[in-house]
Amino acid sequence: MSFENCKDVWVFIECFRGEPKDVGLELLGQGRKLADGLKQDLCAVIIGKDVNDAILESNEYGADKIYVVQGDEYEDYSADAYGKAFLELCKKYKPNTILVGATINGRDLGSKIAVSLRTGLTADCTSLKVDEDGVNVIWERPAFGGNLYAQIICSDTRPQMGTVRPGAFKKIDKVVGNKATIIREDIKVDKSEIRIKIIDFITSIKEQGIKLEEAEYIVAGGRGMKDAKNFKMLQDLADLLGGTVGASRAAVDAEWVPQSKQIGQTGKTVSPKVYIACGISGAVQHLAGISDSDVIIAINKDESAPIFEVADYCIIGDLFEVIPTLIKEISNLKCECTV
Structure with missing residues (x-):
């Protein structure tokens, strides 16, 4: 696509059965900064079935325009259907920049779009900004195993694209009184073109409860926890705080906790109000996933x-002494507050 x-x-608002996922709404905040720097409009792209809630929330989070493609064929994600719809929108409206959440579906769709449009795609970005000339987006991401941060510019092709992990950025405050222009496109995909069919969804027991990306309080354990059974006291502390438990890669590799709890470069990126690191040394790969936490508390001998x-x-200090003490003191404070 020519620059002119x-x-x-554009921000892809990924939905599940019509409900928008947080990552798309988080990216609208970053998209606004980029759009202002580039002196362009911020647009949400919504593909699905019965997506009225997604349209409403995209408007509330500041989109100037909302492109909507609806149909029965978009009820569940498929690269064939979503890819065709997104490419048709790109060819007609020619975006300058595209942001996609680094979810399983987002990574699939982003790579398909980038290859089809013969443009670049920077994966798992942790920082976004516009260059001094107001022309290119500077995409920053961990490199060389997380030991360095690379800044990448897509200077020769358009659109410039990047994926961002859920939880890497926080949602902005809702924009009161925003009135986005809604543009509906009727793009049909024949059933014969969709090669994959979703039979059913099974919710894993391990994924129930508060999601790491959405938790305000996270108590995470590392190699210093010594055994899977010791994560019970982390869960007790997290329950007191109204949060959830996370882990470093070392704890996951030791099979003390499931991979869904892993935080860091090869796990999830989080941005809680309080992050309590218990027995975690702090390898740069882990720190890459917690840098946006408001407060970090570290317990390590x-x-x-x-x-x-x-x-x-x-x-x-010894976490096996510190954590039980914390649990006791917080429990006492809660009891005093209820008297």
Whole structure:
């Protein structure tokens, strides 16, 4: 696509059965910053069936335009149907920049679009900004195993594209009184073109409860937890705080907790109000997943642990003594508040 004809910043609002996932709404906030820097409009792209809630929320989070493609064939995600619809929109409206959540479906769709349009795609971005000339987006992501951060510019082709992990950015405050222009496109996909059919969805027991990406309080354990059974006290502390339990890669590799609880470069990116790291040394790969936490509390008996360099509060001590004490004190405070 020629640079002169490409305009606007697009954010793909991924939905599940009509309900928008948080990552798309989170990206509208970042999309607004990019759109203002590029002096272009912010557009939400919604594909699905019965997506009125997604349209409403996209408007509330500040989209200037909302492109909507609806139909029975879009009830469940498929690369064939969604890819065709998104490509048709791209060919007609020629976006300058596209942001997609780095979910399973988002990564699938993003790569399909990038290959089809012969453009670049930067994966798993952690920071986004516009260059000094107001022309290109600077996509920042971890590189070389998380030991460095690479800044990538797609200067030769358009649209410029990137995926961002859920939870990497927080949702902005809703924009009161926003009135987005809704553009509906009737794009049909024949059943014969959809090669994959969803038979059923099974919710894993491990995924029930508060999601890591949405939790305001996270209590995470690492190699220092020593055994799977010791995560019980982390769960007790998380329950007191109204949060959930996470883990470092070392704890997951040891099979103490499921992979769905892993936080870091090869796991999930989180941005809670409070992150409590228990027995986690603080490898750079793990720190990449918690950098947007409001407050980081580290508990470790090794006073030279790298986690202390980024923590707001540092507790040097035996976590098997510290955590039970925390549980006791918080329980006492809660009892006093209810008297």
